[in-house]
Each structure stands twice: as C-alpha cells, then as structure tokens.
Amino acid sequence: MVVTSRIQQAEKALKKAKEKVNPQFRLGYHIMAPANWINDPNGLVEYKGEYHVFYQHHPYDENWGPMHWGHVKSKDLVHWEHLPIALTPGDACDVDGCFSGSAVDNDGELTLIYTGHHYIDKKQDLFYQNQNIALSRDGVTFEKFGENPIIAEPPADSAHHFRDPKVWKHHDTWYMILGNATKEQIGRVILYKSIDLRKWEYVGVLAQSDGTLGFMWECPDFFELDGKHVLMISPQGIEADGENFNNLFQTGYLVGDYKYETNQFDHGTFTELDRGHDFYAVQTFLDSKGRRIAIGWMDMWEANMPTKADGWCGALTLPRVVTLGANHQILMNPVEELTLLREAEYQMCKDQMLSDHYVVETNEELLEVKSVFDLSNSKAGQVGVRIRGMNGEETRLTYDIAQQKLTLDCTKSGKQEDGIRHAALDANGLLTLRIFIDRSSIEVFANDGQVTMTSRMYPKEERVGFELFTTNNDVKIKDLTYWTLKDIWK
Template structure:
C-alpha cells in the first residue's frame, strides 16, 4: 500500500530547491515545476470543473531521475496552481519510477493510469515495466490500488519497452493503448477492461517499419471530425531534409478504425510541430467538446542552460486540435489565452514595407499577431530584436513556400534553424508567443506550428518587418504584453 513518506520528502525537497532557483529564464505563463526537472505531460483531464495537468518530475535534481508525478490545476487553462506531488516511486509496483500515463474521471473518482519502471541493471539500462493505477476522490491526494500492477508484463512477442498507457471509455468498456516495440520496430498495443482493474490484451493497433523508429512513446488515440487519430512520439527516425530534425519526433496518423476487428487503416506519419522543442504530446476532450493538446517544451540531449539555474523543463500552451479539409491536424492556442493580454504595446494597419518597418516591444513576455501580403516580395522577415546582435528571426521565402525559424542568435548557437513548407499563398498569418525562454509560432491559423526554447540575455526591444526584392503589405500587426501568472521575482 502507498505510504506518504515519499511524497512528503519530495515536496520538502522541492520547497528547499525553490529557494535556490535563478529566475532569469523562468517562464511567465507556461506550466513549470517550482524547481528541478520536468518532462512529459501526464494525465490531462477535466475533473469536477477543473483542468488537471500532471507531469514527469524529478523533485531532487535538475536532471532526469526517478520519476514522480507533479501536478497543477486550473479553472481556465491560463492561470495554473501548483498542487502536491501526486505520485512517488516507493512501492513494489513502481520502485524505480512512476513513468508517463493518463487520467480518467471514473464516476467521480479521478484515476491515474501509469507505468511502473524497474531496473534489473541500471548501469546497462536493463529494466522491465508494468501498468498501475492510483485513485482520488478530491483530485489532490492519490492512493495506489491493491491490485497493482493491473498489467504485470507485456505480450510474449514484445520487447521490454512497455510504457505510457492512454485510457478512454467507449460504451461500457475501457480501452488502453500502450507504447511498445517488437524487434526494434515501434508499435502501439491495445487492451480492454470492464472496470480499469482487469485488462484483456486485444492485439496490435498499429505498427511501423524500419523508417518509423524503434519505439513509439506516449501514444494517444481519439476521434477528430469523424476520423481516428493516432498520436505518438517515435524514437529513432532518421533526419530527412527539413523533416525529423530533432533527436525524437512527435506526429500522427489519420484513418478509419473498426473496434470489432481492431483494424486501423491509416495514412502516412506526419510531424505535428516543426520547431526544436516539442515532444510527448497528450490530449483530452473538455466539456466544450474541444480536443486539447499539451506537449513537453524541450528535447532530449539538447542544451538546457536552465539546469545551472536549478530547474529544467516546461510544457507548451494548451492547443486546440481540428482537422483541415486536406486531412491534416491544425493546432491553435485555446481561446482562453487572450486572457493573458495585459497591455497593447503597439499596433499598425496597412503599412507598405519596401525595406523595413519597426514596432516597439520592450519586454520578454509578449504576443505578436501579424498578417502580411507577400504578392510582390520574394522574401519577408519578422525579426524579434534584442540588444547587441541578439535576435530571433522568422523568414518566409515565397519561391520555396518555406518559413525559417532561426534561433541561432537567441541561445541556440548550435543547430539553431528549423524550416517548414507551407501551402502556396500570397498571405502569411503569424501568431507568436514569446515567454522569456520560449517561442511558439502558429502559422496560417494552425496550418503549421514551430515551438522552440530560446535563451536571450536581455528583453527584446522591437519587432522588425523586412521586405526583400519587392514590396510587401503589413495588413495588420499587434503586439501585446502578456501577464506573469507565477509572479516569480
């Protein structure tokens, strides 16, 4: 049975660590732990009218380690409140880590379904994994069930990679998918249960090939506009031009699913975001019938300068998913994020740009919304300018229809550039969120997104629009100062 010692000790450790955190890169309106390490979002759910987000958390160090579940909640997806750590690895079912998973509202009982991690030989990274459950009636304090592990081991043809359960209900039955691997090929496997305790293995829901990685982490499966979507985070896909540039990827497949046959006919794997720092995305359906996604806003083996400041890792803004007419997922910030707008810093309409035009910013937490007509220009740039040579650049090349995000002068000196190809158009719509050490770019109302961590040394001073080899028209541009929900000084 669960004891409270692990959670109490972890909570005390975080409280002590908070006192030593350097706030220079701390985010103002994104989900972070109070101190030390976080990665994957877990257990996204709406419970008794409140939004809950859990996350992988190491409360004792700014580096990855034995995973706990950190916890925040919100009434509006904007203003978040830290809650006590929900899970600690202190029981036989999860002694070396409470790995990623999901959450469901089971008739007023908030149920967390997660992976227990167990080392056989830590030095050689030999381990096994199982699936477990913890429950709560108040949404704050959790008790692990006596039936744990509810799934003791993977199917016989599986590798030891067996993690990240995502659970949903259909009719009277609960379904669970788990990230898995067979012969170094990533796949997602399916279980069914009448009661969340007794699980029957159904089979393989989807599997890849040599080109799609050796393991599919953090799977999610849901309906969107009449289609079925499999989201997952493959490990081991090789870089291909402007695609798959990060160490690991997050993307999706769309198709038709037959429950009675466990048959998922789907299309190709498509990347979900084209920035540097976006992984392990999870979604949930809220009471407004929106499919909302949140991801980890970092990437394995990347430079993480905040470790020197006593913390590491953050989550993205909540994003609403829809399906476009051409069968691709579109992502936009949830409507509630407009509540972050504290003050309008500048605005302009119908400004012809022959060379450049500059708007004042003076800050490190702001939103820019811009619409550019690029009929007569070969290239246009939007440059967030800081002191000296610091800058974050968005450049659109009409000849290739590619948008380039260049963070090489804002803290990513190595591998600082990412590109995404857009549909041909004479208009470019951008919505940009800057938050001290992050940038999230939403392009053409969700056609593409680019998410990256950046580390400028000083606040930005201006937004500069530049037109190359011809005129462009800045139809409108507005910049807002955004509020700091954490108020960390």
C-alpha cells in the same frame, strides 16, 4: 503512511530547491515545476469543473531521475496552481519510477493510469515495466490500487519497452493503448480493453512501424476527430530526412479509419506535428466544451538545457485546440482562453506598405504578436518577423515566398548549434503569424495552425523589441498588433 511521508519529503526538497532557482529564464505563462526537472505531460483531464495536468518530475534534482508525478490545476487553462506531488515511486509496483500515463474521471473517482519502472541493471539500462493505477476522490491525494500492477507484463513478442498508457472509454468499455516495441526493435502501439479499469484483456496491435518509423513509439494517444481516427505518437529512432525529422526524437500523427470490432486501423503516412526544436510527448484530452486540447513537453532529449545551471529544467507548451484541416492535416491553435493573458494592446499598423523593415521598440519579455502579410501582389523575396535583443541577439522567423517555406532561426538566441528549423507552407497569398514569446520560448502558429513551430531560446541580453521585414520588394501589412502578457507566476 510511507507514501504520505515520501510526498512530504519530496515537497520539502522542492521548497528548498525553489529558494535557489535563478529566475532569468523562468517562463511567465507556461506550466513549469517550482524547481528541478520535468518532462512529459501526463494525465490531462477535466475533473469537477477544473483542468488538471500532471507531468513527469524529479523533485530532487534538475536532471532526469526517478520519476514522480507533479501536478497543477486551473479553472481556465491559463492561471495554474501547483498542487502536492501526486505520485512517488518506491512501492513494489513502481520501485524505480512512476512513468508517463493518463487520467480518467470514472464516475467521480479520478483514476491515474501509469507505468511502473523497474531496473534490472541500471548501468546497462536493463529494465522491465508494468501498468498501475492510483485513485482519488478529491483530485489532490491519490492512493495506489492495492492489487497493482493491473498489467504485469507485455505480450510475449515484445521487447522490454512497454509504457505510457493512454486510457479512454468507448460505449461501456475502457480501452488502453501502450507504447511498445517488438523483439526485433520495431516500434508499435498495442491495445487492451477492460470493463472496470482493473482487469485488462489484450486485444492486439493497433499500429506498427513499416521499418522506417523507429524502434519505439512513446506516448501514444488515440481519438476520434471529425469522423476520422487520429493516432499521435512520439517515435524514437527515425533517421533525419532532409528538413524532416531533424530532432533527436519526433512527435507526429497518423490519420485514418478505425473499427473497434476488428481493431483495424487503416491510416495514411506519418506527419510531424510541430516543426520547431522543442516539442515532444504530446497528450490530448476532450474537455466539456467538446474541444480536443493538446499539450506537449517544450524541450527535447539531449538538447542544450542551460536552465539546469539555474536549478530547474523543462516546461510544457501552451494548450492548443486540435482540429482536422484539408487533406486530413492536423491543425493546432492556441485555446481562446489565452486572451486572458493580455494586458495592453498595441495596433501598430493596418493596410500599410512595408519597403524594408518596421521596428517596434519594447523591452517587454512576455508578448503575443500578430502580423498579417498580404502577398497576393508582392514581388518580395522574403518576409518575416525578427525578435531583437542587444548586441546582435535575435530570433528570426522568415517566410520565403518562392520556396513556400517558413524558417525559424534561433542560432543567435541560445541555439548556436543546430539552431534552424524549416516547414513547408503554401501561404496562398496571405501569411498570418501568431507568435507567443516568453522569457525562454517561442511558439509560432502560422495560417491558423497549418504550421506550428515551438522552440526554447536563451537570450543573454535584454530584449529591445521586434521588427517586420521584407526583402527585394515591398509588401503590404494588413495588420500588425501586439499585446503585452501577464506573468501568471508572480
């Protein structure tokens, strides 16, 4: 009954907070909480024919605090419905927070696996962490396991960082990886196994930093993809290297070969997954169509978050299908269901030469834009798309043909400091840009996911459309089509 009353109290506070939210930057087709703070996506799972997404949530404040699990579900990965908060902290196993984790369908029992957070000295950020489960038969109300924690403490050679369990089943055995750090502050991922999700045996280290990949690996995810194994991680503490690793913390992947019998993972180098400003803590799941689908947190720690003044903060990215491309590169592309967002289609030009710029006037805030540049015989220096606002506001996406570099510039749309991100891209004669624009976000998918760039933006003025541009010479526009998109929250 105490847990029920905590959920009711949190829901009541959330309802009250929602009434005070300023809608100016509220997103139209992304997962958000009704109000206040959210961060990592948790527990992505398909259960009884519906998609469930949980997220780290503080229902009492627009700033990070004692973590709860917020909850949405959908039949189509597009139209989301808010459900009651799934987990609240305060029990002996999770006194100071229900931190990130995962979800599995265990023969009809939806099981959440999460980290319990416990402060020893909050001011000095001294804490310890353990692993717990909560169970549900209806996918809405969850009861914490009476014998939590299922893993009380990390291996003896660990630092206190011990969190973010990702669980999956291989043959008849459950496996769990956790983000961890050694006592020497070396980031790593460790592995456990279980027959029943309740009693766990430590297997060993799955992968570990060579000293260059940070002091802690958060939010790990491990899965098979096209015959290879992929480890996605969010390392803390990687130093910036030119145009790489420019965010406070990074999210990326290692691809290689794995043997369950020996827990041996032979992998290549760490690669950033998204080259924008605001992509972190990605998680994936396998759906009933056989797709590996990823969703990330669409913000970054210590970034400028002006929506706090509006009574909310944080959102999740669009769902993306993950595939393996050439040279073991991870590609991400929007799920096909996102075409359900489209309201009206406008094909503006096809096989047309562009000598300077082509302007599309629209004050619609929610847009999908597809532009295809034929670069094969062009002597242009740069081509790209500019999202236009009043009084000089803009978000600019530029491809430098000679340098083979894609640049996203948000300095004139709310990111005055550190507003530019770059990504190497060999367009190979054809540049395809698929761009999703929301009230305070942009997601770019270039050349079928060879590059993705995700950033929040906070324009103060009304949008007046977008334009295609070229510099120094003509370029052929093979296609320019855009769609107005529906607001799923209205």
